[in-house]
Amino acid sequence: xxxLVTGGxxxxxxxxxxxxxxxxxxxxxxxxxxSKWIKKNQKFIIGNILNIKKVNKxxxxxxxxxxxxxxxxxxxxxHKPIETVKNNILGTVNILEISRINxxxxxxxxxxxxxxxxxxxxxRCSKRAAEDYIDEYYKRxxxxxxxxxxxxxxxxxxxxxxxxxRILNKAIRTKRIEYAGNRSSIRKYIHISDAAKASADVIxxxxxxxxxxxxxxxxxxxxxxxxxxxxxxxxKKKIAFLKKKALGHYVKLPKKLKIKKGTNYRLKNSIxxxxxxxxxxxxxx
Numbered sequence: 001x002x003x004l005v006t007g008g009x010x011x012x013x014x015x016x017x018x019x020x021x022x023x024x025x026x027x028x029x030x031x032x033x034x035s036k037w038i039k040k041n042q043k044f045i046i047g048n049i050l051n052i053k054k055v056n057k058x059x060x061x062x063x064x065x066x067x068x069x070x071x072x073x074x075x076x077x078x079h080k081p082i083e084t085v086k087n088n089i090l091g092t093v094n095i096l097e098i099s100r101i102n103x104x105x106x107x108x109x110x111x112x113x114x115x116x117x118x119x120x121x122x123x124r125c126s127k128r129a130a131e132d133y134i135d136e137y138y139k140r141x142x143x144x145x146x147x148x149x150x151x152x153x154x155x156x157x158x159x160x161x162x163x164x165x166r167i168l169n170k171a172i173r174t175k176r177i178e179y180a181g182n183r184s185s186i187r188k189y190i191h192i193s194d195a196a197k198a199s200a201d202v203i204x205x206x207x208x209x210x211x212x213x214x215x216x217x218x219x220x221x222x223x224x225x226x227x228x229x230x231x232x233x234x235x236k237k238k239i240a241f242l243k244k245k246a247l248g249h250y251v252k253l254p255k256k257l258k259i260k261k262g263t264n265y266r267l268k269n270s271i272x273x274x275x276x277x278x279x280x281x282x283x284x285x
Contacts, residue, residue: 007069009035015196077123088126150217155192188216
């Protein structure tokens with residue numbers, strides 16, 4: 001099957017692209033940056049999801065789109081709200097609209113468990129909005145989808161924006177284990193290769209129009225993770241919890257976002273409907 005992977009040069013996207021190729025699919029990668037891990041049997045197109053012409057070029061003959069491209073760094077998003085909207089919301093709508101026009105069978109979207117959390121700042125806002133657009137395109141135009149809400153990923157090819165990668169790199173260099181956040185925070189860490197396999201599995205029809213959480217099987221306190229890292233790098237230094245806190249991160253795993261209910265505001269002397277209509281008729285006559 002011919003499959004387009006947007007953001008296929010990145011941490012998650014490159015692993016998904018490789019897993020799809022292993023399973024015999026014809027993979028096209030669309031990304032702003034040239035992939036370091038491109039395989040001989042993969043086609044690469046340099047381009048931005050905000051560029052309609054580039055996306056149109058990439059989707060020729062495609063049956064399924066894995067939409068991974070995004071501004072994916074939560075803290076980066078906190079400082080770049082407009083760029084976050086452009087990439088994560090408008091970029092997703094571009095993919096959906098092009099899918100509608102070109103009769104793409106299905107869009108598989110890389111969301112986040114932050115989409116159901118009260119935490120996550122502008123990143124969470126953008127992912128939640130993108131999910132809503134996907135759902136609306138399905139209702140109005142019948143574009144099938146699968147939404148994958150990824151948890152805490154780790155593994156090869158991760159950049160410094162990845163929490164575990166950042167901690168490990170410093171620990172390997174300096175033997176210091178540092179963390180900016182709550183030591184009691186709970187995460188279900190999942191290795192990137194497992195996340196890629198799970199992502200490729202959802203091509204199956206039984207996962208059409210489903211919301212799936214791609215997380216690990218076991219919950220860990222962050223402190224437990226740091227102790228494991230300390231032993232692995234043979235550090236004799238005390239684990240340091242920095243005063244600078246990581247903004248917008250959840251402590252306990254998000255379950256369900258509670259929608260804030262509005263309270264009806266009541267005027268003391270409001271215009272009755274009949275009176276309002278009578279006045280409107282008079283003004284129009």
